[in-house]
Amino acid sequence: MASFLYSPAIDMLASLGRIILSPVLSGPILVSITYYPDTVSRIITSAAKVVPEKVMTSILSLPPHLATTSLRFLAVLSLVRTVNGALNTMASNSWRLTAAKGWDWPNEIAVVTGGSSGIGKGIVERLVALGVSVAVLDIQELPKELQGNPRIRFFHCDVTSTESVAAAAEAVRSEFGYPSILVNNAGIARPMPILKTPEEYLRKIFGVNVMSLWFTTQQFLPHMVQVNKGHIVTVASIASFVALATAADYSATKAGALAFHESLASEIKHQYKAPSVLTSVIHPNFVRTPLVDGFSGRLERSGVRMLTSDRIADEVIAQIKSRRGGQLVIPNSATGISAIRGWPTWLQEVVRDAVARGAVKP
Structure with missing residues (x-):
């Protein structure tokens, strides 16, 4: 039960999820793949020099549309998560998104x-x-x-x-x-x-x-x-x-x-x-x-x-x-x-x- 409520593994997965579902990450990557495919291709080629060959082969063997579709899905999820967080904040603050004023x-x-x-x-x-x-x-x-x-x-x-x-x-x-x-x-x-x-x-x-x-x-x-x-x-x-x-x-x-x-x-x-x-x-x-x-x-x-x-x-x-x-x-x-x-x-x-x-x- 402890691992269900609180464990280093769950904390790490939660942190990873927050990173993956951040619009700051998924948004720019999606834009790059969609509008600058040549630049992305050069980056992947450079990465191939440091990434293990088997891993790189697996990545390159994926259909191009699969990567784009996956990133679009992540981008939508991250957007939903961001909007949900903003709504939670507003709901807890009389539907105000900004911080309360007058504090010193x-x-x-x-x-x-x-x-x-x-x-x-x-x-x-x-x-x-x-x-x-x-x-x-x-x-x-x-x-x-x-x-x-x-x-x-x-x-x-x-x-x-x-x-x-x-x-x-x-x-x-x-x-x-x-x-x-x-x-x-x-x-x-x-x-x-x-x-x-x-x-x-x-x-x-x-x-x-x-x-x-x-x-x-x-x-x-x-x-x-x-x-x-x-x-x-x-x-x-x-x-x-x-x-x-x-x-x-x-x-x-x-x-x-x-x-x-x-x-x-x-x-x-x-x-x-x-x-x-x-x-x-x-x-x-x-x-x-x-x-x-x-x-x-x-x-x-x-x-x-x-x-x-x-x-x-x-x-x-x-x-x-x-x-x-x-x-x-x-x-x-x-x-x-x-x-x-x-x-x-x-x-x-x-x-x-x-x-x-x-x-x-x-």
Whole structure:
């Protein structure tokens, strides 16, 4: 299953596919073959001196029209892929292709929940490097390397409590100002079968992973809507699409996070008429963070290749810097898994069976 979701081979194939299906490559080659066949012939003749004879013989034995037809097909595919990408970007940004205006990083304020460790810590570090002032909302104190930085302020906050979030939000506004970026990153996980999940923990994981999204957004979205500028980032998971055995609670919360993101984006556009308030949702595969310390060994023995929190933080910051909203699956080669609900039932079950074999204790 790991190789299905994330492996070096799939990453390499995905990268190769992006190159092959780039109009920058297929377009000029097609034009050259169509309008400058003599030049192409001379290039092929020169290449024959360095390419193995058997390979060159195979290439030259192909009918001329086959190469042209293949390149035309690739050119059409690359064009469709480019148009599809542009439409995806526009759809996630109130049908606007250009980046949102009015952003000046040294004058921006960000709130990051769960910013004292893991992915959140990496996001904080990169935002500060960008010049952004950052308010960290967490129950864990700041690590030493983040302490003393004038652009970082820590606010002790239990994100499962409306009172705690409201108090922290008021302190942020009083000490820092009104945030233009909200990164809902806080999350917990503790794998266990459904029949062994205690009510207390069930309420806690839904509080941290889902209900907190409402509490923080209710505090910080109104001003973003008022000035028609902001970016709310929701850190979900690839479990938003694939339910994990022994992690029904976690999978349900991440599916909920995706539903929250989609509804939030629609409300901002239609309810509040604030098209320049951006929303993004991030779906990482398994990440090596304190969150998975208790079961990372079992995942790796089943063949899962863990991502690093730095990689996720890099992608989140790249998304913020783009000044565009969107949906990211990390790694990109696993994007296809987002369509699993539309697959035939038998194929969905093959995937879930493979995941369960790696997740359930032998």
